[in-house]
Amino acid sequence: MIDRRAALALGIVGGLSAGLPASARTPRAAMDTGEERQQHGDLGNGTFRNPVLAGDWPDPSILKDGEDYYLTHSSFEASPGLLIWHSRDLVNWFPVATALDNPLGIVFAVDLVKHDGRYFIYIPFMAAPWSQGLKSFANIFVIWADDIRGPWSAPIDLGIGGLIDPGHGVGEDGRRYLFLSGVNRVALTDDGLATAGPVEPVYDGWKYPDDWVTEAYSLEGPKLFRRGEFLYLVTAVGGTGGPPTGHMVTIARARSIDGPWENCPHNPIVRTTDPREAWLSRGHATFVEGPAGDWWMVYHGYENGYRTLGRQTLLEPVGWTADGWPRALGGDLARAIGKPRGGTPGPHGIDWSDDFSKPALGTRWRFYNQAPGESGRATVAGGALTLLAKGHGPDDCCPLTHPVGDHAYECTVSLELEGGATGGLLLFFDDRMFVGMGYDGRSMTSYRGGKASYWQEPVGKATRIDLRIVNDRNIVTMYHRVPGADWTRHGVRSEVSGYNANTMDDLASLRPALFASGSGSGSVRFRDYRYRPLP
Numbered sequence: 001m002i003d004r005r006a007a008l009a010l011g012i013v014g015g016l017s018a019g020l021p022a023s024a025r026t027p028r029a030a031m032d033t034g035e036e037r038q039q040h041g042d043l044g045n046g047t048f049r050n051p052v053l054a055g056d057w058p059d060p061s062i063l064k065d066g067e068d069y070y071l072t073h074s075s076f077e078a079s080p081g082l083l084i085w086h087s088r089d090l091v092n093w094f095p096v097a098t099a100l101d102n103p104l105g106i107v108f109a110v111d112l113v114k115h116d117g118r119y120f121i122y123i124p125f126m127a128a129p130w131s132q133g134l135k136s137f138a139n140i141f142v143i144w145a146d147d148i149r150g151p152w153s154a155p156i157d158l159g160i161g162g163l164i165d166p167g168h169g170v171g172e173d174g175r176r177y178l179f180l181s182g183v184n185r186v187a188l189t190d191d192g193l194a195t196a197g198p199v200e201p202v203y204d205g206w207k208y209p210d211d212w213v214t215e216a217y218s219l220e221g222p223k224l225f226r227r228g229e230f231l232y233l234v235t236a237v238g239g240t241g242g243p244p245t246g247h248m249v250t251i252a253r254a255r256s257i258d259g260p261w262e263n264c265p266h267n268p269i270v271r272t273t274d275p276r277e278a279w280l281s282r283g284h285a286t287f288v289e290g291p292a293g294d295w296w297m298v299y300h301g302y303e304n305g306y307r308t309l310g311r312q313t314l315l316e317p318v319g320w321t322a323d324g325w326p327r328a329l330g331g332d333l334a335r336a337i338g339k340p341r342g343g344t345p346g347p348h349g350i351d352w353s354d355d356f357s358k359p360a361l362g363t364r365w366r367f368y369n370q371a372p373g374e375s376g377r378a379t380v381a382g383g384a385l386t387l388l389a390k391g392h393g394p395d396d397c398c399p400l401t402h403p404v405g406d407h408a409y410e411c412t413v414s415l416e417l418e419g420g421a422t423g424g425l426l427l428f429f430d431d432r433m434f435v436g437m438g439y440d441g442r443s444m445t446s447y448r449g450g451k452a453s454y455w456q457e458p459v460g461k462a463t464r465i466d467l468r469i470v471n472d473r474n475i476v477t478m479y480h481r482v483p484g485a486d487w488t489r490h491g492v493r494s495e496v497s498g499y500n501a502n503t504m505d506d507l508a509s510l511r512p513a514l515f516a517s518g519s520g521s522g523s524v525r526f527r528d529y530r531y532r533p534l535p
Contacts (some may be wrong), residue, residue, distance in 0.1 A: 001094065018215055046338060048337060050279065052090070052298075052315045060313050061111050061286055062112070062286045067291065076108060077370040079137075094346060101152075104134060113168040124140055136162045140161075142201075163180040163181050163199070168192075179224060183219060184199050220237075221283070221285075234286070244277075252264065266325075270285065277332075279303060279334075299313075310501075316328055317337065348517055353529060356526065368428065389398065389517055411470060413527070413530070415526050418522060425513070429500070433499050442461050465481065474495060
């Protein structure tokens, strides 16, 4: 069951700042149809519609633990990182813990497993300018805990460099291994906390026809599971971005963890074949047994027309042929699908609105390019978030962001300037691509395409201002309001569908952001942040 005390400690239950709204606590059929409803996969009638986690939650790794399911994703530079979600029906997900207090680098494509009563997360850290002691562009570490909610250990270096995407497997003799991109393999010690041999290639992958339009071959994401007499090896090929027909799920099997590996005769088992489909670039799958013993895949994909939302978490049913090969049964993922049988619905999602009555770093908010010590810039007290100024603008000030999964929404915040700082509200993809507004108490700067716009928006002088951004299906409209005045709509609107990974070559998403920039000891005090999905 969900540990409410752990959730309270995370600042995600109870109160306006971090609690789930009533609309996010129950399946959709039980909800009102008001505007506050966030995107929610459970339709409340025994069916669901993808995504099960809307927004940028890529590289899902899922663990079945008795009647409970736990899920985590790439958390990149978030600190704390590795948000762990809980479910009992594979459709409704609620966060219960963060596992990584101090990332050593950028975190992506982990594997969450349980072995002999202990939990492990195998983590690739990618080097960043602020990385701590990483020896190559990617290094594999492990953390462990006796309780999924923690405390989790500090990262332990496994001494593996230059490879990514660990997948834990156990041989028929009980010996433990990590499979890695390539596909390579390394033996682990019995406790899973060190390697016990060299890294060596073990599987060359399934090769698709050369005329298929993909980003690159990129054999990665190995995940293993057992069913009957076979051990199955799931991999991703085709590249996670690029052409919509690229990313795919392939599978092989063997009777022994030492092989030989036999490729599935109907590979790939998941692939977008038509760029008009609802979900594009689908891949990086983990197989999991449902509550009633049926099988499902959890993987990520881009929503057609909404690549700005990032790689969202999808759920698809799996069937089995008479000779023991899996087949994807989801069909058109734009339609409703029957929920896993035997599951128990629970609460779902995070309320992105925040009255700043308690901190929520790692759950609701995270800094972009969050170097060690960055969290010290943000303090929460008295119903306000005070953010110390840094840099010259949105591109170098490390904005505070949160993901979104709605096609249309608005976000509003009140801010107060101190010490000559500039504060603002953005939709932020990365330090090269953002749209929004900044105010320094004298004038307003509009940002479009990752730079200051030529458009000059007349605004009166003040130390306090309210800002609002409306993103209505990739059309962005901005507003401001100084004390005592009405809302003023800005004269220029922006179209932002191109603010995505294929434009910027960066696996990120367009997300609301608060920023404070300026030199010296300036700061911006933010109050009453409100996120509202639009109908």
